[in-house]
Amino acid sequence: MQEAMKARAKELLADGSVNRVAGWKIGEFSYDITPAIFETAEEIDRDFVYDDFCGANLSKYLISQSRKEGKILVFLKPCDSYSFAQLLKEHRIIRENVYIIGIECYGKADINKIREKGIDGVLGIKESGSSFVIDSIYGEATVPKMDVYAERCLVCKSKKHAVYDELIGEEGDVVPSSRFDKVAELEAMTPDERFEFWRGELSRCIRCNACRNVCPACSCENCVFDNPNSGIANKAAADSFEENMFHIIRAFHVAGRCTDCGECSRVCPQNIPLHLLNRKFIKDINEFYGEYQAGENPDEKAPLTNFTFDDCEPSIVYKRGGNQ
Amino acid sequence: MQVNDNKDFQPTIVAFCCNWCSYAGADLSGTNRLQYPANVKIIRIPCSCRLNPIFILRAFQRGADGVILCGCHPGDCHYTTGNYYARRRMSLLFSMLDYLGIEKERTRVEWVSAAEGAKFAATMNEFVDAVTKLGRNHRLEDLRCKKQ
Amino acid sequence: MKKMQAANLNDFFRAAAAAETVYLPVDSADGARFMKYEDGVTLSMACNTTRSAKDFFFPQVENLVDFKVDGKKIEVIDGREEVEDFVIFGVRACDLASFEILDRVYLNTPPVDSYYKNRREHGTVITLACGRPQETCFCKVFGIDAADPAGDVTCWMLGDDIYFRANTEKGEKLIAACGSLLTDVDEAPVENAKTAIRAMVDKLPIKDLKLDKISERHLLENFNSSVWKDLYESCIGCGTCTFVCPTCQCFDVREFKTNEGVKRFRCWDSCMYSDFTKMAAGNNRLSQLERFRQRFMHKLVYFPANNDGVYSCVGCGRCLKSCPISMNIVKVAKALGGEANE
């Protein structure tokens, strides 16, 4: 896979179809892979990597990259392609300046899950069939891949690309996903339990803005939380209210636009399951207004800029059971 | 659910009313001398679709115990479609607040036409009662805004 | 040197907590973090906490002053929190070194930051020698000895025993207060342990990070290097690295309108943010490239240039672990040092 990608990238660079390649660059320890822009075949030969740790979604980089001179090649995993398509729908990416190669993906590993298994001091990770062989300061360990795949991959919603110019590997299908199970579990709790759960999670927030800055839906030129004129700008959550405020409003602003790529939770240094907020909105939208997948259909109106005459009333919230 | 046992508790209620129907409905309930508690303070907005969720959170932050949005009945919006958007936004927002464990009875949407002065007063009476029972808003408060 | 059975650790905490609040690393959903000691709270065995220990002296948000407005009258009230004595247990060598760096900024050079000073004076630091360094650790690069940190008290955990060494008067007092739990012992086991830890540190992959091409002497060369352009592009401009960093010391002063007036507070800021040090005339660093460069130039060039060659990095490795796109000071230093990533 990786070799096919490298070869194709070099080919497209060589024939002048593109002048840059957005991909992933090898790191220090085989898990710390950095998104990067490659300009030469040498760079690609030396640094380009595609493996089970290339979780980073490259689509957001295209907002600025597609405005630069020349055409850029980008490799998009199925879930990344939804983000890309959504950005396209919002006119944030100049499509003509991007060449998309869709790549297959069967899940990406989460280094935190490896560490949670007590495997620390990780120096290198090698693939061996359906397992990872991990070399660490404290010895070698083998773990089944499935055990350390990221949560978002275990509940993958689609192996099919929303948009691409060509494919490397096989195109999959939209797959059934159990991604709303945890949301449903929370919904079934009492309000007090839910409050405790979310207070525990959100109180850890350090307002580093990693979730926001990595989020392909949070593509604002200037976020309301950074804009002193918005009246709600803040740099730190000085009070528990501000933790709630930031995350509620952020989730609301991406509601109907969030493709559930899961980057927010991946990057959170405090391990806050932020995707559960976005998924709640997605679940509600599906239940209230019919199934909707952001990024899937370029012509479909987003749920929050749409309505029907017989939409449910807000009082539906009082009627829903399982939480008294 | 916690139930308030402080009998003297006076909730602060912010009511956002659209200019064309509900604000007029509120005026009508005044014209007809229909009483509702003084806890309710009305903010006039052009349309229910002008209500940004941020305003609701802001109200709770500043010490509101309940926030209610009143707009034209669906189909009667002065701007033809505003309340349909408001309806979706509020359904999702309220559901999210509930999901975070914030008492859902603190937020409400009611459609009140310019002719429904009685409904306006009745709605406010009910809402104030419901919020009074819940007691002071602790889950979405900002301690810096509370009176010491 | 004193010794205590590890099994009695709880009693030790309880004894210390009787006099003042004790904080210790505890396992939680976000990895280890400092929490207040209460019955049932147990010490984390993690290499280090996810967030650094700087919060104790330089919290993310600190109230400075309140302006109470009543009609047309304004009253100014010192909004500073009264800090009581507290103990932090389990500070690692790198984090302890970070306190020294913060001291250079807030204590040792005028004007003295009275808020910081207040907290620093009330805190007693019990350090803990490292037992299980990680691949991301590179404190040795900065001359930090993970095996023998200072602090008011130093601890070593060796199997079933914990060894204590008081280094300061404050430390002596604390040890004395818990005297009944401790017995006097000889230093030999600790010396052996230190040797073992140092051997372990010597096996770490980035212990040999070269910084000799990054210095005041190479300032212009470093500043104008082409590597910044290659590296910054992946940076998403969040503040994760700054906020988990034990040495990042920048803050912003903000105001919050309360119902009764205005609260002025300071909070951490990040040089990665586009509005960092924004003034009436605009920003002084206009692009993410400049901001990205600033952070690393500050840590590796400007700070040492003004502080007797002390780098503003302690090699704790937190940014390596938490950067959303795995760009970090090690990758930058390697790129600047001409050493390609293997």
Place this chain on the structure above:
Amino acid sequence: MQRIGVFVCWCGSNIAATVDVNAVTETLAKEPGVVYATNYQYMCSESGQNLIKDAIRDQKLTGVVICSCSPRMHEATFRKAAASAGLNPYLVEIANIREQCSWIHKNKEEATEKAIILGRTAIAKVQLNAPLIAGESPVVKRALVIGGGIAGIQTALDIAEAGFEVDIVEKKPTVGGKMTQIDKTFPTLDCSACILTPKMVEVAQNDNIKIYSYSEVEAVKGFVGNFTVSIRKKARYVKEDICTGCGLCTEKCPQKNVPNEFNLGLDTRRAIYIPFAQAVPKVATIDPNYCTKLNTGKCGVCEKICTAGAIDYTQKDEIVEQQYGAIVVATGYNPIKLDNFEEYAYSQSPDVVTSLEFERLMNAAGPTGGVLLRPSDKTHPHTIVFVQCVGSRDVSGCGKPYCSKICCMYTAKHAMLCREKYPDTEVYVFYIDVRTPGKNFDEFYRRAVEEYNVHYIKGMVGKVAPSGGKLKVQASDLLNNEQLHIDADMVVLAAAIEPDKSARPLATMLTASMDTNDFFTEAHPKLRPVESPTAGIYLSGCCQGPKDIPETVSQASACAAKVIGLLAKDKLTCNPCVAHSDELMCNGCSSCANVCPYGAITYVEKEFRQPDRTMLVRRVASVNPAVCQGCGACTVACPSGAMDLFGFSNKQIMAEVDAICK
């Protein structure tokens, strides 16, 4: 520094009895920014207004807060007063301490406290008010009337009479609409054609009126005062300006078996046709669905015989673009399809007809030359059953929930005419209610019953079964509580009427709102009944709701008056409380445009200087203040907060929230 004046009104005792106005004045005087506070018995009186004006001048006020009755009552009054004293009128805020305070509270202490909070809220808001200047936009002095029935004709004539140019777009080959098909009109029984055709001629001859017949509206852009409309002139394959309307072609055309829509398919016409003798314009039209020449290339009879040389088989649809200041919708109605009403055997027997078909059967210009004959065997019917409310007032879902309004009266007319012309006929009318609320309407109905002995039976027809040349009608007589069986020769169904199918897509083009029945909604059901909520769009005739002719004509004239009022202005003053986008914040994501009901938001590619001093072309939203009505939907849809609303800005509303929750 703000210099705010606070004016507390007693409203006689309306406020002062429940609110301690002195306490309110004193407390608000202490608020930051307030330099002047006073109270007065009647702020809205001339002396009250003078008090405000003087204070504005003497105290150099930068903002005014008036604690009084609802802003819906006197906001305009006080704004005007402020403006006359040189203060921007949008720097006035009203605290509603009457309708929303003194009138709803009894406890004086409570009411006073609330009044203070409301006053404080208004002060907080006014501090953030910006002086707003209403923009102006020019008015194109030409109106478009969509639909050329009696409603459109009357509106067009009235507008033209006032000296403005009007275009009528009519999708049929002739203007005239439904009224051309009607025989007599109730309650006077004068001939429909006799009163309508002169008006049609007048329309054709009026220099200010241009008729686009056989044309449809294709697209509408723009806003009040400045619409750009694309009109599709469908190819009629006859040169309109050359055809003399001699009608020779319509007699010689070999294609004879085309159902004649003018007679509702009760007879036939040729492939080239003039709908009826008095058609305006009186020009032939080739029906492309039936013309042999157009379909096979052979024939060409009409071309050969046309001495004027008007036939042009190569004609194509033509798109005309035209500017208008106002648009009148007069799209009219149609009887509903009766597919859902099989019990009346409409599709089974030709002798079951709709009322409109019955009109044609009674009309001298109709298929039977005005002699009432059964369509099946062309014999004279002796027993006729009229069924009312077929699909009207029907909440079962098969028909329409509303009353079609005209059926009671035209059925009475039909019944009466039958009995008058053919006294040997038995006429039964089955009704739910007979509704006659119009001038001389009830008298008319009574004449039908009393003078003409029409059998009015309260009850519904359950079934109509064709059997041996008769129609067996089963019905119930509710008043006598019995089942009736009538052997009828004809059954006439008063089918409900519904808006024309073209109305819904038109409403979308016009961004005008409709109700669930596809009737256009009016800006206010009582006070603005001929305007759509969308500025510059007016409603005439049955597109707004079922109407009879007199009502249609009066609404058409009212509508014309409104249009004339608009066109008489050279410039329109816009509501300044509109949305505006901060281009530096805008992402160009289209969320705002997607929720804008008026199409007020467009996007432009604009070059921006980035913080790092490089230039970047970005797509940003731009609001047309002349189109924006200020609802604010966009401000919430906008995630970046670039969109804000003058007069109700985010900061203003948040300041109000803060003041209330304090």
